[in-house]
Amino acid sequence: MLNNGSNDLGLAVVGCDFRVASSHWRSLMVLDDSQATKLAADLKRNQAADGFVDLNTCNRNEWIVSGPDPRWAAELLKSRMLQRVGEKAQQHIEPYVYLGEAAARHIFRVAIGQESLVTGERQIAGQLYRALEVSRQRGTSSRIINGLGSIAGRLVRIALRRGCIESAAVGVHSLALAYLNKNLEDKPTRVAVIGLGRIGRRVLGVLEDARQLEPIALNRTLTPDNQDRVRPLTALEEVLDQVDAAIICTGARDKIITSSQLKPRSATRPLLLIDIGIPEQVERVGLPANVSLAGLDQLVEFHQANQVNQASNKNQARELVDRAVFEFKAFCNEQAYSGILDAIQKNHRQLVGEEIPHLIARRLDYLPDEARDRLESDLKNIVLEYTSEVFRSIKETAVREAQEASGPVRESQCQDESSK
Numbered sequence: 001m002l003n004n005g006s007n008d009l010g011l012a013v014v015g016c017d018f019r020v021a022s023s024h025w026r027s028l029m030v031l032d033d034s035q036a037t038k039l040a041a042d043l044k045r046n047q048a049a050d051g052f053v054d055l056n057t058c059n060r061n062e063w064i065v066s067g068p069d070p071r072w073a074a075e076l077l078k079s080r081m082l083q084r085v086g087e088k089a090q091q092h093i094e095p096y097v098y099l100g101e102a103a104a105r106h107i108f109r110v111a112i113g114q115e116s117l118v119t120g121e122r123q124i125a126g127q128l129y130r131a132l133e134v135s136r137q138r139g140t141s142s143r144i145i146n147g148l149g150s151i152a153g154r155l156v157r158i159a160l161r162r163g164c165i166e167s168a169a170v171g172v173h174s175l176a177l178a179y180l181n182k183n184l185e186d187k188p189t190r191v192a193v194i195g196l197g198r199i200g201r202r203v204l205g206v207l208e209d210a211r212q213l214e215p216i217a218l219n220r221t222l223t224p225d226n227q228d229r230v231r232p233l234t235a236l237e238e239v240l241d242q243v244d245a246a247i248i249c250t251g252a253r254d255k256i257i258t259s260s261q262l263k264p265r266s267a268t269r270p271l272l273l274i275d276i277g278i279p280e281q282v283e284r285v286g287l288p289a290n291v292s293l294a295g296l297d298q299l300v301e302f303h304q305a306n307q308v309n310q311a312s313n314k315n316q317a318r319e320l321v322d323r324a325v326f327e328f329k330a331f332c333n334e335q336a337y338s339g340i341l342d343a344i345q346k347n348h349r350q351l352v353g354e355e356i357p358h359l360i361a362r363r364l365d366y367l368p369d370e371a372r373d374r375l376e377s378d379l380k381n382i383v384l385e386y387t388s389e390v391f392r393s394i395k396e397t398a399v400r401e402a403q404e405a406s407g408p409v410r411e412s413q414c415q416d417e418s419s420k
């Protein structure tokens with residue numbers, strides 16, 4: 001599925017979300033650090049892309065690239081993504097591809113939860129920010145991707161104030177809890193929360209406030225702050241034998257729960273496992289009788305049947321995304337002048353820092369110190385005003401070109417509101 005946009009933005013997105021592929025196949029698309037770094041290096045060596053980000057969440061697995069030929073980079077990434085899922089899945093899965101403006105619009109919609117299973121979820125903004133930060137730390141980011149991230153950050157802050165993003169209580173964790181409540185009888189219930197990352201902590205917080213629910217937290221790492229109330233993962237088998245349900249939300253690459261860890265349950269003591277991890281955290285075959293499993297695919301079906309926590313404000317969200325796309329176009333247009341801007345900055349530093357002081361000292365040494373200092377300051381200010389005017393003209397040209405490509409727009413709401 002190809003979604004074309006203005007190709008001159010040098011951006012592409014390739015991916016699969018909950019609408020395109022099951023959680024099982026999406027689990028195979030998750031890259032570890034070494035794989036992501038190697039893929040980015042391959043793209044750069046082939047001159048296909050200069051920036052790479054991998055975004056992995058409960059809802060989606062997407063690869064974001066920047067470069068002079070985003071269409072070619074996208075085709076390479078789509079082929080690599082299909083290779084990872086294998087031939088068996090390729091006949092059922094077609095990763096979507098967004099190019100140029102369509103890619104930017106998609107990322108901005110993702111950032112404010114408009115492409116999430118639970119519309120308007122808040123967690124995705126933090127997950128996108130962390131993916132961008134990891135890319136910078138790996139050295140696989142680029143100027144275009146950094147600009148995309150900055151504009152997305154402003155967009156998220158405004159969307160939060162406008163109510164386009166729901167509270168932190170809304171997301172895949174709230175969906176898992178709704179599924180838990182619907183499938184458990186109204187009686188005291190012990191629930192294990194396995195994994196205390198951002199989602200796990202939110203799950204635990206809600207469970208601790210719920211009546212008739214007794215949470216037991218397990219985590220791979222114990223700290224002085226939580227070791228009195230959190231059990232280690234080494235106690236997993238023992239805990240699973242004691243609880244009525246478990247919500248699994250670690251970020252482990254391998255399965256946390258296998259069928260061999262689960263003891264047979266009596267007919268009166270069923271066990272419900274809710275797996276909201278990517279990659280999948282629970283083995284899907286050989287589970288004992290009376291042990292039921294719900295993964296992300298089952299939560300998708302549950303959500304579609306019940307429309308849990310559906311957000312509104314779609315028109316406002318569309319307006320804010322339009323504004324962000326316009327800003328990104330203006331930013332990309334500025335980058336076309338980056339060589340000129342860099343040369344101007346270099347010359348400015350040389351004039352102000354070296355040539356003007358040397359000229360004053362060499363040719364006007366007969367003047368009093370105060371007069372030479374004043375003249376040097378005046379000359380530096382003249383150069384500064386000239387440089388600022390050139391920069392302003394280039395920025396205005398970039399904005400005008402973005403306006404011509406997008407049509408009339410209002411004054412920059414994103415810039416104005418982000419400073420409030």
